[in-house]
Amino acid sequence: MGTYVRNYSDDEFSVAGEKPDVEFMDYQNDGSIQDYSLEDAPVVVTVPFPFIDGKPKSVLVGETSADTISIENTSSEPVNLWSVRIFSSNPEDSYVLSMMKPPLNDTDEEAKRNFLGLTSVEDRTLQPGQTLTIWLSCTPKDIGLHTSIVHVDIGDEKIERVAFLLADDNVSQALFSDKPYSRKHTQKKKFECSSFVPGCRPTQQHSQGFKFKLPQFAIPADIRELIQSKQRPDVLSEELNMTNYAKFFSTLLVMEEINLEEEMRSYDMERILMRRRGLEFLSLEVPGLAEKRPSLVHGDFIFVRHAGSDARPYQGFIHKVEADEIFLKFDNQFHLAHRDRNQYDVSFTYNRLNMRRLYKAIHDAELLGPDILFPCRSSSGSVKKGPFKPLNPHINTEQADAVATILGCRGVAPYVIYGPPGTGKTMTLVESILQLYTAKRRANVLICAASNSAADHVLAKLLQASYLIRPSDIFRLNAASRQYEDVDPDFIRFCFFQDMVFKCPPLQALLRYKIVISTYMSSSMLQSEGIRRGHFTHIFLDEAGQASEPEAMVPLSGLCGRDTVVVLAGDPMQLGPVVYCKQAEKDGLGKSYLQRLLFEYEQYSTGDPNYVTKLVRNYRCHPAILELPSELFYGGELIACKEDEVSSIYDSIDLPNKSFPVLFVGIQGCDEREGNNPSWFNRIEASKVVNIIRNLTRGGDVREADIGVITPYRQQVVKIKKALETFEMPDLKVGSVEQFQGQEREIIIISTVRSTVKHNEFDKFFNLGFLSNHRRFNVAITRAKSLLIIVGNPHIITKDRHWDRLLRYCADNGSYQGCPLPPPEETQVSGFRDSQDEPARWGYNQQQESSANYSYKQDPHDSGSEHVNGLPSTENEVEWSEKTLNEEHQPCSSAAEADSPEFMLKQKAEEEEHVEQDGVQPEQCPAKDNKLQDAYAAKYSFPPEWCDVSNIPATGWDD
Numbered sequence: 026m027g028t029y030v031r032n033y034s035d036d037e038f039s040v041a042g043e044k045p046d047v048e049f050m051d052y053q054n055d056g057s058i059q060d061y062s063l064e065d066a067p068v069v070v071t072v073p074f075p076f077i078d079g080k081p082k083s084v085l086v087g088e089t090s091a092d093t094i095s096i097e098n099t100s101s102e103p104v105n106l107w108s109v110r111i112f113s114s115n116p117e118d119s120y121v122l123s124m125m126k127p128p129l130n131d132t133d134e135e136a137k138r139n140f141l142g143l144t145s146v147e148d149r150t151l152q153p154g155q156t157l158t159i160w161l162s163c164t165p166k167d168i169g170l171h172t173s174i175v176h177v178d179i180g181d182e183k184i185e186r187v188a189f190l191l192a193d194d195n196v197s198q199a200l201f202s203d204k205p206y207s208r209k210h211t212q213k214k215k216f217e218c219s220s221f222v223p224g225c226r227p228t229q230q231h232s233q234g235f236k237f238k239l240p241q242f243a244i245p246a247d248i249r250e251l252i253q254s255k256q257r258p259d260v261l262s263e264e265l266n267m268t269n270y271a272k273f274f275s276t277l278l279v280m281e282e283i284n285l286e287e288e289m290r291s292y293d294m295e296r297i298l299m300r301r302r303g304l305e306f307l308s309l310e311v312p313g314l315a316e317k318r319p320s321l322v323h324g325d326f327i328f329v330r331h332a333g334s335d336a337r338p339y340q341g342f343i344h345k346v347e348a349d350e351i352f353l354k355f356d357n358q359f360h361l362a363h364r365d366r367n368q369y370d371v372s373f374t375y376n377r378l379n380m381r382r383l384y385k386a387i388h389d390a391e392l393l394g395p396d397i398l399f400p401c402r403s404s405s406g407s408v409k410k411g412p413f414k415p416l417n418p419h420i421n422t423e424q425a426d427a428v429a430t431i432l433g434c435r436g437v438a439p440y441v442i443y444g445p446p447g448t449g450k451t452m453t454l455v456e457s458i459l460q461l462y463t464a465k466r467r468a469n470v471l472i473c474a475a476s477n478s479a480a481d482h483v484l485a486k487l488l489q490a491s492y493l494i495r496p497s498d499i500f501r502l503n504a505a506s507r508q509y510e511d512v513d514p515d516f517i518r519f520c521f522f523q524d525m526v527f528k529c530p531p532l533q534a535l536l537r538y539k540i541v542i543s544t545y546m547s548s549s550m551l552q553s554e555g556i557r558r559g560h561f562t563h564i565f566l567d568e569a570g571q572a573s574e575p576e577a578m579v580p581l582s583g584l585c586g587r588d589t590v591v592v593l594a595g596d597p598m599q600l601g602p603v604v605y606c607k608q609a610e611k612d613g614l615g616k617s618y619l620q621r622l623l624f625e626y627e628q629y630s631t632g633d634p635n636y637v638t639k640l641v642r643n644y645r646c647h648p649a650i651l652e653l654p655s656e657l658f659y660g661g662e663l664i665a666c667k668e669d670e671v672s673s674i675y676d677s678i679d680l681p682n683k684s685f686p687v688l689f690v691g692i693q694g695c696d697e698r699e700g701n702n703p704s705w706f707n708r709i710e711a712s713k714v715v716n717i718i719r720n721l722t723r724g725g726d727v728r729e730a731d732i733g734v735i736t737p738y739r740q741q742v743v744k745i746k747k748a749l750e751t752f753e754m755p756d757l758k759v760g761s762v763e764q765f766q767g768q769e770r771e772i773i774i775i776s777t778v779r780s781t782v783k784h785n786e787f788d789k790f791f792n793l794g795f796l797s798n799h800r801r802f803n804v805a806i807t808r809a810k811s812l813l814i815i816v817g818n819p820h821i822i823t824k825d826r827h828w829d830r831l832l833r834y835c836a837d838n839g840s841y842q843g844c845p846l847p848p849p850e851e852t853q854v855s856g857f858r859d860s861q862d863e864p865a866r867w868g869y870n871q872q873q874e875s876s877a878n879y880s881y882k883q884d885p886h887d888s889g890s891e892h893v894n895g896l897p898s899t900e901n902e903v904e905w906s907e908k909t910l911n912e913e914h915q916p917c918s919s920a921a922e923a924d925s926p927e928f929m930l931k932q933k934a935e936e937e938e939h940v941e942q943d944g945v946q947p948e949q950c951p952a953k954d955n956k957l958q959d960a961y962a963a964k965y966s967f968p969p970e971w972c973d974v975s976n977i978p979a980t981g982w983d984d
């Protein structure tokens with residue numbers, strides 16, 4: 026057996042665990058040469074198609090790209106070149122060799138016709154110093170990564186070279202970014218802002234507003250110290266009860282807040298310039314501002330001082346925000362002393378408004394008493410069912426039972442409706458609300474949802490029965506920070522705004538509405554405006570599994586009276602609360618009130634049906650779409666109620682199995698990042714998605730509004746939206762899993778984005794991205810009613826057990842298209858439990874215990890999270906970023922949103938860097954079953970930010 030010479034290093038293999046029989050002299054794909062043990066190697070073979078800025082070279086589909094492989098005899102003896110041949114290409118036969126430069130696109134057609142590509146070059150002798158030049162060329166027929174392995178058999182050496190080209194089409198090429206990705210986070214000097222020179226506030230724009238002052242809830246110094254010194258406050262070890270309730274949750278909130286403060290620090294800037302803007306302002310450029318990194322709005326403030334000095338900082342209020350620039354007003358003296366050449370250090374602060382709302386909510390929650398907080402330990406009254414005549418003729422027995430209970434309830438323990446996706450939880454709430462509205466004249470209903478999109482969804486469902494409701498009785502409350510343009514024009518008439526800024530109407534107007542719809546956090550405005558506890562006879566908390574307990578307490582503690590009926594609906598197996606501090610999440614902030622209640626009911630009242638209804642009939646999804654989630658997450662208990670038919674209108678995309686509406690489109694693209702934005706995108710997948718949409722809508726039978734695109738990364742959302750703009754499809758919703766929770770579309774297309782094993786390992790380890798988050802996976806694949814299409818790299822997603830199941834599910838049903846599938850034995854799986862470990866019974870007690878195992882973390886790189894950086898004004902992010910200019914609500918420390926994930930970025934980026942530098946540590950990294958493939962993929966000596974190599978045959982030589 027000869028000595029193999031490949032382009033990866035010894036070190037890298039030893040880390041990966043398998044060391045082939047090789048010696049190393051390495052030509053990197055970036056063109057550089059590295060010597061390993063063969064310092065005086067007799068031959069030098071170059072690598073074709075070197076990477077450009079760490080990425081494979083891009084070529085347009087249909088165009089020929091060619092590069093040379095030079096084989097040089099550097100020894101003093103003649104060397105026999107036995108053969109040069111293409112060992113394999115992917116797609117098959119996509120590359121050819123030739124002795125002459127192949128005709129390129131600008132050459133004449135005849136030359137192209139006469140060109141003869143070879144798969145191997147025959148033997149010859151290379152004299153000392155002689156170089157043979159061979160051409161490798163590729164004319165891609167379709168978009169995606171094109172790879173080729175070339176074997177050079179020379180003298181005693183066997184040398185392998187791997188070539189990569191990324192084939193673009195016009196759509197993907199338009200999304201190309203030449204902004205290199207860089208993560209800068211240098212250690213900055215701590216900025217002491219306890220004493221400062223006050224700045225000049227913007228004048229108040231809100232004429233009316235909060236009647237009640239929201240306390241500051243400053244973090245107590247002793248608790249801050251305790252948490253910053255990494256000690257665990259005693260209260261967190263206690264069992265939650267009425268006495269320690271406020272202390273328990275305020276401690277968790279402090280942990281979260283300190284985490285957020287630290288994240289905000291990462292945006293501090295040193296030695297920067299400001300410019301005088303007119304007589305009034307100084308302007309500061311903030312890179313990343315447009316992407317909300319950091320998030321700053323009018324009325325926030327920053328601290329500034331001369332670079333390097335320890336002097337008292339000046340406070341500067343933001344009067345205007347424009348693209349990447351903020352316009353500031355400081356104390357007059359500061360303006361007078363300013364020169365445009367002065368250098369400053371800048372510290373950003375974040376707006377504590379939402380945190381203060383949460384503190385208030387949990388403190389006030391004690392007033393609710395055990396009936397709401399610990400209903401099983403209290404002596405709640407009995408539940409009577411209220412007879413009713415269904416307005417919606419479709420509701421089933423369990424749903425009808427739930428409605429009857431809600432109608433019969435009066436001030437007893439919270440009532441919980443829970444069940445898997447699409448089982449009609451929201452529909453049950455809507456029926457209950459309509460029953461109350463039509464039959465109980467004195468009913469005032471508040472409905473809260475975890476995000477703006479979920480709240481809008483409830484409004485849309487209510488409006489389906491608009492013949493029953495007077496529009497003037499419904500009010501959709503929006504945060505001031507929600508962009509006017511974000512709201513569906515059909516809903517605007519249910520909102521209150523001035524100058525296109527949303528507001529809370531005055532109390533008198535509020536009292537006239539019979540049905541108010543809000544997010545959890547915005548509902549605090551109702552109390553601030555003067556609405557009393559008990560005004561609402563019914564408070565419905567939809568998507569309650571998504572809200573942390575303090576968040577759920579915002580509407581309850583502020584507005585719930587003795588007789589108020591509280592109803593929660595949700596599914597603990599879908600997305601949970603967003604918490605950035607891992608420890609706080611583990612200690613209880615990551616568990617929803619719904620989850621705790623379900624557990625309590627199970628523990629203390631043996632699942633009393635008076636308080637809990639479980640729905641299992643799914644009306645949303647085609648049975649084929651439902652089968653897998655039912656089996657994976659709900660113990661097969663879900664009952665499919667939708668017809669088993671696939672519409673012929675999907676013929677336009679040529680489903681390989683016409684009766685199976687779950688299609689996996691395998692594509693090997695390239696995941697990239699750009700600028701200082703840590704979010705991933707994959708332009709090849711973006712183009713594929715657009716292509717599928719165009720095919721679907723071509724005949725006119727499928728409307729844009731029937732289609733939803735889900736992708737975990739906000740940058741991918743941006744890219745797909747951008748690509749769709751070209752084809753004018755404004756009604757097509759593209760968003761994160763969070764933005765789709767609670768929603769449905771006839772057709773859902775999922776773009777999984779990731780195309781590099783290495784990144785995915787990181788995801789799995791840090792619980793990032795929906796590729797390795799079972800709740801995200803569950804939500805993503807249960808949004809489609811009649812057609813689900815997944816566009817992704819099968820070699821990557823097969824690494825996660827759930828995605829692999831989906832992939833095999835499609836393949837087994839003859840519903841896979843695209844690049845060759847990874848062989849089943851390649852399948853490797855993250856650290857998730859096997860299917861037999863899944864809760865056999867998916868009841869709530871299981872959730873209690875499984876939450877630690879499946880602790881859900883938002884992807885700070887955006888994961889398409891609603892809360893995540895970059896996506897302008899979406900959903901919760903907007904909600905959380907609410908800033909008020911009202912004097913009484915003036916933020917005490919200002920700047921970015923309380924929950925925006927930019928706060929996590931620094932920490933996570935550091936973690937990521939650590940992983941990239943050190944490799945995932947064996948005890949942390951899930952076991953692998955194909956080391957050589959991983960060696961290729963994760964440890965190949967190519968620049969880290971590139972593309973997939975995972976389907977290159979692992980064994981290079983066939984001797």
Ligand SMILES: Nc1ncnc2c1ncn2[C@@H]1O[C@H](COP(=O)(O)OP(=O)(O)OP(=O)(O)O)[C@@H](O)[C@H]1O
Pocket residue numbers: 419420421424444445446447448449450451452453596643644645766767768769
């Ligand atoms: N009894 C029923 N008969 C027919 N269709 C129903 C019934 N109940 C619900 N649906 C339909 O099923 C779909 C899903 O309902 P809904 O959104 O209320 O479910 P959900 O449980 O709230 O879902 P998710 O968990 O995703 O939020 C909707 O299209 C709804 O109209």
